[in-house]
Amino acid sequence: MTHLIARAFAVFALVLGLTLPALAQVNPTQRSVTEEALIKSLGTAPVSGRITIPDANAGFLIKPENKSWAALQGQTLHNLSIAAVVGMIVLLALFYMIRGKIRVDSGLSGRKILRFTSIERFAHWTLASTFIVLALSGLNVIIGKSVILPMVGEAAFGTLSAWGKIAHNFLAWPFMVALVMVAVLWIVHNMPSAVDLQWIKQGGGLLKKGVHPPAKKFNAGQKLIFWAVIAGGAALSYTGFMLLFPAKAGGPVDWQFYQTVHALTAAVLSAIIIAHIYIGSIGMEGAFDAMGSGEVDENWAKEHHSLWVKEVSGGTSTAGAQPRAQPAE
Amino acid sequence: MARMKFLCDADRCIECNACVTACKNEHDVPWGINRRRVVTINDGLPGERSVSMACMHCTNAPCASVCPVKCFYTTADGVVLHNKDTCIGCGYCSYACPFGAPQYPKTANFGTRGKMDKCTYCAGGPEADHSKAEYVKYGANRLAEGKLPLCAEMCSTKALLAGDGDIIAEIYKERVVTRGYGSGAWGWRTAYGQTVTV
Numbered sequence: 429m430t431h432l433i434a435r436a437f438a439v440f441a442l443v444l445g446l447t448l449p450a451l452a453q454v455n456p457t458q459r460s461v462t463e464e465a466l467i468k469s470l471g472t473a474p475v476s477g478r479i480t481i482p483d484a485n486a487g488f489l490i491k492p493e494n495k496s497w498a499a500l501q502g503q504t505l506h507n508l509s510i511a512a513v514v515g516m517i518v519l520l521a522l523f524y525m526i527r528g529k530i531r532v533d534s535g536l537s538g539r540k541i542l543r544f545t546s547i548e549r550f551a552h553w554t555l556a557s558t559f560i561v562l563a564l565s566g567l568n569v570i571i572g573k574s575v576i577l578p579m580v581g582e583a584a585f586g587t588l589s590a591w592g593k594i595a596h597n598f599l600a601w602p603f604m605v606a607l608v609m610v611a612v613l614w615i616v617h618n619m620p621s622a623v624d625l626q627w628i629k630q631g632g633g634l635l636k637k638g639v640h641p642p643a644k645k646f647n648a649g650q651k652l653i654f655w656a657v658i659a660g661g662a663a664l665s666y667t668g669f670m671l672l673f674p675a676k677a678g679g680p681v682d683w684q685f686y687q688t689v690h691a692l693t694a695a696v697l698s699a700i701i702i703a704h705i706y707i708g709s710i711g712m713e714g715a716f717d718a719m720g721s722g723e724v725d726e727n728w729a730k731e732h733h734s735l736w737v738k739e740v741s742g743g744t745s746t747a748g749a750q751p752r753a754q755p756a757e
Numbered sequence: 758m759a760r761m762k763f764l765c766d767a768d769r770c771i772e773c774n775a776c777v778t779a780c781k782n783e784h785d786v787p788w789g790i791n792r793r794r795v796v797t798i799n800d801g802l803p804g805e806r807s808v809s810m811a812c813m814h815c816t817n818a819p820c821a822s823v824c825p826v827k828c829f830y831t832t833a834d835g836v837v838l839h840n841k842d843t844c845i846g847c848g849y850c851s852y853a854c855p856f857g858a859p860q861y862p863k864t865a866n867f868g869t870r871g872k873m874d875k876c877t878y879c880a881g882g883p884e885a886d887h888s889k890a891e892y893v894k895y896g897a898n899r900l901a902e903g904k905l906p907l908c909a910e911m912c913s914t915k916a917l918l919a920g921d922g923d924i925i926a927e928i929y930k931e932r933v934v935t936r937g938y939g940s941g942a943w944g945w946r947t948a949y950g951q952t953v954t955v
Contacts, residue, residue: 459803459804459938460767460768460804460805460806460938460940461798461799461804461805461806461940462939462940462941463940463941463942463943463944463945463946463952464941464946464952466798467946467947475798476796476798477796477797477798477799477800477807477808478796478797478800479794479795479796479797480774480795481777481791481794483789483791485857486791486794486796486857487796488796488857489796489798489808489810489856489943489944490810490855490856490943490944490947491855491856491857492855492946492947493855494819494852494853494854494855495819495853495855495947497823497852497853498819498820498822498823498853499819499822501822501823501849501852501853502819502822502823502853503822568825569825569847570825572825572826573824573825573826573827577826577827582826582827582828582840582843583842583843585826585843586826586828586840586842586843586844586845589825589826589845590845593845593846593847674848675864680851680852683848683852684852687849687852
């Protein structure tokens, strides 16, 4: 019996021995990962693997999704930024043609009221001057290649943009300081109130001559600008900080996100600020003095900030509306 | 004119990293930058594959579309090059590249990255061919000497192919048909919008 088993085993071993080399001829690595299957299964996620160099980010082999950010940055943000700035300028030009310069209806009185102290003006102009440089150098990064580059040539544009980038990186800091100053100085005057609803209902008196809804130190329109600057400025500061310190922000996906938010916020805020500059300069008589010398004409103040005038003058020196005569007893 | 491309036959790549080393040496690439690298997918698992990757010299290159100073240009051979004199080191091309090609010599804060560096397909830059300025900024210009990129030329298993896209695709197809399998032309569908179909 054992003899039989041994013989059967020998036959089996022989068959196995003969077939093994045939099996070995099949390439064991034939079934491998393929690019097509991997990219399909990953969807938008990157193809990654092990890398022997110290840079861990180099382990990402293919990130097809980066192309969508490239399209967004190269085309969408470019066109949106142009649309925001040009659109606002066109709107303001139309407004100027229809409404003209908003005059002080009752004429200038010649008497001045202090509207903004030197600290308030310092904060405002620090914020304003840095914002203008930041906005221009930032816009240059987005739309300069199609606007300024054709005019000045590649070499000059490269030098200009390099300086612009340095200015952008370093002026961001005084901008942030001024943003905090402005927020601290004016936040109490910018809390929404019932007066604002009335102001908005009357269109701020912007559209009709002689209409002057009451307002405190800041009317609803100014409050909107204040909050847009605070919120937009904070968003720009945060995303800008992340772009300045890319190692803190994370990887390319985070940088793409921060850049997109930064550019969109900047486009919207730039458009708002263009309108702010318009109404504070050529758009309205007497408005620039508030931030220029800090003192505004009394009649201008009464028309645009009636409740504020009452507050600061304490109801005593109201030249326009004479106090009721008190019978002397 | 030829349309220059890279194709890494991952079924032949043995992850020897000689392409990486040859590139660094040929172009005197700055410390910390690897214009070419080898990534191993499914490492340690059955069917793992290693792929040598550098700039793929894309059609409609995403880096060029996001560059704020338009420092990129595509040569008549389809090679994507850039001008380091114009580059402001903003980093956008590195955000946009699907292959991690653009790198920077510095990683300091305040956005100081230095001028971007990437694979030039051994074709130098905008400076005069074989000038010292070209070598210092971009490395050797083998293409102007009628030679192909060194990484592919010295590949011991001939896994990495460089040359006209149609010719190297044909060589790859022949290999796949002969041996009966192929893991695909890595990165081609992302870089050129089409892959090598066998």
